[in-house]
Amino acid sequence: MPGDMILESREVSKSFGELTAVDSVDYQLREGESAGIIGPNGAGKTTFFNILTGLFPPNSGTILFRGRNVTKMSADQRVRMGMVRTFQLVSVFDTLPVLDNLILAVVRADTKNRNVIRFILGSSHTSQMEKVCMDTLEMVGIADKSRVLTSDLSYGDKRKLEIALALALKPRVLLLDEPLAGLSDPEIADIMELMNSLKDRLTLVIIEHKISQLTGLVSRLSVMHEGRLITEGDPDDILRDPVVRRVYWGEDDSSDDT
Amino acid sequence: MKRSTIRTLEKFNLPIVAAGFLLLAPVLTVQRTTDFIIFCIFVLAYDLLYGYMGRLSFGHMLYLGVGAYAAALCAEHISANPFIAILTALLSGAAVGLLLGPIIVRTTGACFALINLAFNQVGFFLALIALAEWTGGEDGMAAFFDTVWMLNFDNRYVVFGFSLFCLLLVVFLMRRLTGSPFGILLRMIKENETRAQFLGYNTYKYKLLAFVISTTVAAFAGALTILNYTYVTPSFIDTTRNVEVIFASLIGGAGSVFGALLGGMSYMAISNYLPNYIQRWEMFLGIALLLLVFRFQTGIWGFVVARVSGTDAEKDQ
Amino acid sequence: MISTIAYGLTIGGIFYIISIGLSLTFGTMRIVNFAHAFIYMAGAYVLIAVMPVFKGLFIPAAIVAVISVIPIGYVIERFIIRRLYGESIDLAIIATYAVLLIGVDITKWIWGATPIPLSDPVRKSLPVLGVDLPVYRLIIIGLSVLIFLCLEIFFRKTLVGKIIVAGLEDREAVASLGINLEKYFSMVFILGSCLAALGGVLYAPITTVHPYMGFQVLLLCFAVVIVGGLGSMRGTFVAAFALGMVMSVTGRFWGPAAEAMVFMVMAVVLIFKPVEV
Ligand SMILES: Nc1ncnc2c1ncn2[C@@H]1O[C@H](COP(=O)(O)OP(=O)(O)O)[C@@H](O)[C@H]1O
Ligand SMILES: [Mg+2]
Numbered sequence: 001m002p003g004d005m006i007l008e009s010r011e012v013s014k015s016f017g018e019l020t021a022v023d024s025v026d027y028q029l030r031e032g033e034s035a036g037i038i039g040p041n042g043a044g045k046t047t048f049f050n051i052l053t054g055l056f057p058p059n060s061g062t063i064l065f066r067g068r069n070v071t072k073m074s075a076d077q078r079v080r081m082g083m084v085r086t087f088q089l090v091s092v093f094d095t096l097p098v099l100d101n102l103i104l105a106v107v108r109a110d111t112k113n114r115n116v117i118r119f120i121l122g123s124s125h126t127s128q129m130e131k132v133c134m135d136t137l138e139m140v141g142i143a144d145k146s147r148v149l150t151s152d153l154s155y156g157d158k159r160k161l162e163i164a165l166a167l168a169l170k171p172r173v174l175l176l177d178e179p180l181a182g183l184s185d186p187e188i189a190d191i192m193e194l195m196n197s198l199k200d201r202l203t204l205v206i207i208e209h210k211i212s213q214l215t216g217l218v219s220r221l222s223v224m225h226e227g228r229l230i231t232e233g234d235p236d237d238i239l240r241d242p243v244v245r246r247v248y249w250g251e252d253d254s255s256d257d258t
Numbered sequence: 259m260k261r262s263t264i265r266t267l268e269k270f271n272l273p274i275v276a277a278g279f280l281l282l283a284p285v286l287t288v289q290r291t292t293d294f295i296i297f298c299i300f301v302l303a304y305d306l307l308y309g310y311m312g313r314l315s316f317g318h319m320l321y322l323g324v325g326a327y328a329a330a331l332c333a334e335h336i337s338a339n340p341f342i343a344i345l346t347a348l349l350s351g352a353a354v355g356l357l358l359g360p361i362i363v364r365t366t367g368a369c370f371a372l373i374n375l376a377f378n379q380v381g382f383f384l385a386l387i388a389l390a391e392w393t394g395g396e397d398g399m400a401a402f403f404d405t406v407w408m409l410n411f412d413n414r415y416v417v418f419g420f421s422l423f424c425l426l427l428v429v430f431l432m433r434r435l436t437g438s439p440f441g442i443l444l445r446m447i448k449e450n451e452t453r454a455q456f457l458g459y460n461t462y463k464y465k466l467l468a469f470v471i472s473t474t475v476a477a478f479a480g481a482l483t484i485l486n487y488t489y490v491t492p493s494f495i496d497t498t499r500n501v502e503v504i505f506a507s508l509i510g511g512a513g514s515v516f517g518a519l520l521g522g523m524s525y526m527a528i529s530n531y532l533p534n535y536i537q538r539w540e541m542f543l544g545i546a547l548l549l550l551v552f553r554f555q556t557g558i559w560g561f562v563v564a565r566v567s568g569t570d571a572e573k574d575q
Numbered sequence: 576m577i578s579t580i581a582y583g584l585t586i587g588g589i590f591y592i593i594s595i596g597l598s599l600t601f602g603t604m605r606i607v608n609f610a611h612a613f614i615y616m617a618g619a620y621v622l623i624a625v626m627p628v629f630k631g632l633f634i635p636a637a638i639v640a641v642i643s644v645i646p647i648g649y650v651i652e653r654f655i656i657r658r659l660y661g662e663s664i665d666l667a668i669i670a671t672y673a674v675l676l677i678g679v680d681i682t683k684w685i686w687g688a689t690p691i692p693l694s695d696p697v698r699k700s701l702p703v704l705g706v707d708l709p710v711y712r713l714i715i716i717g718l719s720v721l722i723f724l725c726l727e728i729f730f731r732k733t734l735v736g737k738i739i740v741a742g743l744e745d746r747e748a749v750a751s752l753g754i755n756l757e758k759y760f761s762m763v764f765i766l767g768s769c770l771a772a773l774g775g776v777l778y779a780p781i782t783t784v785h786p787y788m789g790f791q792v793l794l795l796c797f798a799v800v801i802v803g804g805l806g807s808m809r810g811t812f813v814a815a816f817a818l819g820m821v822m823s824v825t826g827r828f829w830g831p832a833a834e835a836m837v838f839m840v841m842a843v844v845l846i847f848k849p850v851e852v
Contacts, residue, residue: 055452079458091453093446100442107439108458120440120467169458314665361846367664368607369805372797373845376838379794383835498790501676504669538684544676551670552658 003031005064006203007052007083007173012061013227014047021047022058023227029173034199036214036235037207039224040247045207046088048224049177053085054078066172080108082172086165086179088207090158094151098142098161100124101150102133105168133168140164141190156187163194173203180210192217211239223247264566267516271433272426275519279422288414289486290530295421296482298522299428301506302515303475308504309513310436311468312448313363316371316500317378321473323495324354325480327385327393330401330490340403340411344481351477355470363465366451378497386492398491401484411485421482428475432515435471444468445513502529505543508550511557520558577706579827580820585712585781587819588719593774594796594803594811595726596767602743602806603760606659606667607797610651611771612789613678614644618772619779619788620682623691633696637776641769648768652761660757675789682786690785715777722770723812730808739763743806795822795834798841 007029014022022044029035037045051058054075063071070078093101103124110132115122137143140160145153153161159179166174179195180188188210195217198204208214214221215235222232225247231238238244267274283291300322307313328350329343336342362373385393393399403411411417435441443464446454451461484490502525510521533539550557556564593615600608621640629635655674659667697714700707730736742749742756750756774792782788795818803814818837826833 053456074455074460075452076455076458076460079456085456087453091450093449093453095449096442096445100445103442104439104446104454104457104459118438120438121434122438124437124439124442165457308665312663312665314668316668361842365845367605368601368668369801369845371665371668372607372801373842375794376798376841380835380838383831387831388835497794498787501672504672508669538680540676540683541680544673544680547669547673547676548655551662551666551673555666 005029006031006066007205008064009048009052010062010064012048012051012058012063014044014051014056014058020227022051024061025224025227025229027222027229029203029205031172031203033220034204034218035206035220035222036218037205037222037224038209038211038214038238043224044227045224046177049085049175049207053083053175079169082170083175084166084169084171084173085175086159086162086177088177088181090155090162090182092150092158092161092165094149096150097146098137098148098150098153099130099133099146101161101165102136102168103129105165106132106136109168109170136164136168137161139167140194156183159183159187159191163191167198171202173205174198175205175207177207178209179206180208180213188213215239264563271429271515275429276422276426279425283418288418292414292418292421292486293530294523294526295418295425296479296486297506297526298519299421299425299482300476300479301503301510301518301522301525302428302432303472303479304503305507305512305515305518305521306432306435306444306468306475307472308507309511309518310441310444310448311465313366313465314371314504315374316504317374317376317497318472318476318503319495319497319499320374320378320381321351321354321476322480322483323381323385323490323492324350324473325477326484326490326494327399327480328477329481329484330399331392333401333403334399338402338404339406340409340485341406343401343403343484344478347477347481348474351474351480352470354477355473356466359466359469359473363462363469375497375500378495378500382492382495382497385495393492396492398489398494400489402488403485417482417486421486424478424482428478429515429519431475432518436515440464440467501543501547505547505550507557508547508555509557511559511561511563514559517557517559524558577704578708579823581703581706581708581712581716582826583820583823584716584816585819586822587816588716589774589778589781590792590796590799590819591719591812591815592722592770592777593792594799594815595722595808596764596771597793597796598800598803598806598808598811599743599763599767600656601800603746603763604656604660604667605805606664606671608656609668609672609793610655610674610678611671611767611796612793613675613682614647614651614768615771615775615792616682616784616786616789617644617647617678618775619784620686621772622776622779623686623693623784637773640776641772644768644772645765648765649761651768652764656764657757657761679786679789686786688786690783692783693780695780711780718777719815726808735759735762791834795837798837802841802844 005028009025009027011024011026012022013020013024025048037048039045050056052063054070054073057071062069065078065081065083070081106129107119134143134146137146140163142157142160142164145157150158150161163179179191183191192213195204195206199217206214206218218235220232221235221238223230223238223244230247231241231244279291279295282294286294304315304318307315325347329347332343332346336346358377362370365373386395409416409420443454443459447461447465454461506521506525507518508521509524510519511517532542536542554561597608597611600606600611618640621643622636625639626636651674655670659670695709695711697709697711699710701710701713730740738749738754739759742759746756778792799814799818800811802818803810803812818840821836821840822833825836
């Protein structure tokens, strides 16, 4: 099923002072694929995402996205090309109502809305835009809270909102950084269901600590350790790999819920 | 007051603002009310940056001054037609915004405040000394305008009516700007600019746009000031005067058009009448600012809105 | 030429002494502390007030002036700055500006608004390469370098200094070690305040003392801090002297443009430097 190469990193490295957080990582992702990245805390997974999505540039190496070298492109350009992410610590706009969080994503995704004058002077709450927002909120299951101020949402609902924000941008590739972290069991079930429904529609990369959840969801699992990509392959094989078991379980058994 | 009252207020904002100032004019005298109106325009320009985009400028008097001097210079050298003078002021405000904006909007927080302040200081120097040949240095310059379309700007009532019309125009513009997707984007930039970039927006471009709109509208207020007073001196753009507009933004409630209007009115009322009773004006201003920062951050309008939603929430239960 | 350089180094030295406190508050809190200008001015006014007590002797009066701002600095830190942790940067800036306004007004209340001149306390000149330079200015240059060296040793060698530097770089990390940074930061604040007062004391005989003196110097010191890199001690040192030279060289050709030139340099630096604060 997977198609052409859509996202690729070549020998990407990033250091913070003396610490090499990401060390010469080669990574490939094919269109339509669902992939997972696991690794203990501090392995460099989030840093790798940050480089892929353009939060900061790598010290060396290249990022290719949809056949173009995007290494020097800004984050917003990559988003416009279809690379969308969520953050490990949920990041939504607390000072705005839930619905207003989504408006700009909807405007961005809708090609009919590219008119600058309308963007600057037109109403932000046309019924058509609101409807798209509501549909997206419906999809993640928080449509009833559309008028609430975002800071009043629970952490789980904020995470759902952040996923809705990502979906409203109509991504080609969606990168989720620990989407289950900090959630209660029923909320985890909701998000799992959502991710399962998404994986047929777009290319998905998921960083996750709860490895058990990933096995059914992704077709390929990569393992990071101390900045390096140490192995990758079929999820079941990876989990049986003795090296992986050592770096992962040997180091911190309880990390399953951090 | 109920929430529906606020909605009505917002719906009929233009007639309400107009009626308010028309009623105020006989009480305060026409020229003073014109002063109030022009200051409100300036506060609106300022609040787009501070209240909505979250960038505190400590040098906005410069942009006001650019407008005033541009209008005066136009009247002296190019044309005494007041409308051409205003147009010149608007273009100058936009040009200064486009020139300085690319440097200024890259910064945030303390740096943003200071670099505006520094440019304000440079502008003060230009007006006072470097360009004294044109600006008249410390003595400043006067400007006289022709009568166009039967509008004689020597007449106080004409200036008043015209300023009020301009204020309504600016209020309308600001409400459109802040009620648009662009307005939401500005608020997002205020809260978390990086996150806004991850929604696919080149925030730099929009910050620059907001900055240029703000400097242009500020220059507009400057041009109106010279219609009202017919002269301008460098003290008009003294850096220490920036606190006035900051104070107005805060007391009215930053980040809302009504807040800016209330703030402009409140500051003008305080500064026009209180110094007669209070000798230690700067101390009063300082203490009032501290109170605003520590006890009354949402300002008058925020207070009203909070009270209203508070009573509504009680009713819901 | 020699005297231009000497003048540049003198004001550079004064800029440095005043800017340390600004830079440290910038580094610890990310705010610009306008109240710093008030403390600077307070130093100069206290100097003038106590000079007659010491029969016109400069050094004891200067020491009293520097020490006298400790309670002022403490009150500002304790009741204004510390309460601003967690507030938005903008409100913090406004609050410190409010303190400056109050301070200026108190000064006007006590001493009036007329400028007070002060004569050179050393009254001697030293011929350097054929040019007579006031010894007092040479002392200022020497003193600022001495302070720089002392601070370098303090921040690199002592435990307290190291904690503060670590706190400047990564507040959370230091706080997570269970170290009460607030205590250290208030020490830093008071240290910076004393140096600001020293700056005021040293500059007073060169300029005149008036209630708005702080505002002017503060703007220039902000430029120093920005050019030097926010919170960077060495950068502040270098920038102070560089901008001091800019001022004196510009002033030599066209006096009134001196200050404006400093701001232009700052703008140019900002264009080429990525700013993240
Ligand atoms: N902005 C940063 N500055 C300094 N160090 C960082 C920064 N971001 C991450 N690190 C360090 O890089 C390493 C990898 O972190 P991260 O990518 O967050 O790991 P993971 O997401 O796998 O838990 C960690 O040791 C972390 O402390
Ligand atoms: Mg992580």
